[in-house]
Amino acid sequence: MHTVAEMRQIVFIDGPDGAAKHSRFWILLALSSVIAAAGVVGDSTATVIGAMIVAPLMTPILGVVLATVIGDRRNLLVSAGLVLGGAAAAILIGWLIGFFDPLPVVAANNSQVAARVSPKIIDLVGALATGAVGAIALVRKDISDTLPGVAIAISLVPPLSVVGLTLESGALHEAGGALLLFAANVAAILATGVIVLLGFRIGSAPHAERADGVSMWGARRRSVVTVLITLVIIGIPLGGTSIRVTQQALEIDDVRSAVQPWADDLGLDVVGITADGDQVVVSLEGEPPEPSTAELAPRLEAAGVDPADVVIEYSPAYRIELGG
Numbered sequence: 001m002h003t004v005a006e007m008r009q010i011v012f013i014d015g016p017d018g019a020a021k022h023s024r025f026w027i028l029l030a031l032s033s034v035i036a037a038a039g040v041v042g043d044s045t046a047t048v049i050g051a052m053i054v055a056p057l058m059t060p061i062l063g064v065v066l067a068t069v070i071g072d073r074r075n076l077l078v079s080a081g082l083v084l085g086g087a088a089a090a091i092l093i094g095w096l097i098g099f100f101d102p103l104p105v106v107a108a109n110n111s112q113v114a115a116r117v118s119p120k121i122i123d124l125v126g127a128l129a130t131g132a133v134g135a136i137a138l139v140r141k142d143i144s145d146t147l148p149g150v151a152i153a154i155s156l157v158p159p160l161s162v163v164g165l166t167l168e169s170g171a172l173h174e175a176g177g178a179l180l181l182f183a184a185n186v187a188a189i190l191a192t193g194v195i196v197l198l199g200f201r202i203g204s205a206p207h208a209e210r211a212d213g214v215s216m217w218g219a220r221r222r223s224v225v226t227v228l229i230t231l232v233i234i235g236i237p238l239g240g241t242s243i244r245v246t247q248q249a250l251e252i253d254d255v256r257s258a259v260q261p262w263a264d265d266l267g268l269d270v271v272g273i274t275a276d277g278d279q280v281v282v283s284l285e286g287e288p289p290e291p292s293t294a295e296l297a298p299r300l301e302a303a304g305v306d307p308a309d310v311v312i313e314y315s316p317a318y319r320i321e322l323g324g
Helices: 004-011 018-041 045-054 058-070 073-100 121-139 141-153 157-168 172-199 216-266 296-302
Strands: 269-276 279-286 310-316
Touching: 004 058, 004 121, 018 045, 018 073, 018 157, 045 157, 058 073, 058 121, 058 172, 073 157, 121 172, 121 216, 157 172, 172 216, 216 269, 216 279, 216 296
Parallel strands: 279 310
Antiparallel strands: 269 279
């Protein structure tokens, strides 16, 4: 196992090489933010994964965890400041890179954005497990090599890049969803990290005091309670999003069961069925003239769908014979 001194060396940006650690953090943060934003704009999963590996945000987050457990107020504030400052910088870089793309970078035309603007409870569950692995890797020398994998598994800089890009595109709701994903991931790392370190009995004896005379056990207890409360608060909107996404998926399935047979009878192609707010949009293609929807309404009602909640987008497809 790593000693507390070794863990401090790994995650705290202080000591004689503090200046070098600071410069390393900001250089890697800026580069990872550029890589992540470019990967999102280009809709490249490989590029986004590369940004996850380079991103240094996991270090100060684990610094908050360790500082919480050992009662180090100074490094707690420094690490938290790096997390907040780094997040703001990543959002700003994403916003600036958005100007280089003439088209809006939003969920409707970008899979990387779509994957990060509607976080669900399952995302929080995955983040909790990933945070536990990160904390265990910090404590145990024999599995510390798993930290690059943890960096890939936990999504930190890419959601922040999405926040900046969607803000530049004017999609405020999507920016809020991506920011919620980042906050959920950070809260999950903090919660499971603190629990894991306490489980390994990292820190001083319960009755020890900090330099300011405050019981470290009492300080740790208050910090743990704060982290858990934050986790619960973040879990509430995630739960709401999970319910909404599930309801939309069920409604889309109901609409598809009614629309597909009707479209097949008329020789139409169902290009896509998507949720847009409170409505379901059905995109169709077929030869002119425009099809009648008179028979579709009763089919939707039979499937338990209000026809008023369904919008049909029809694109006529013309066949042109060359050389005729």
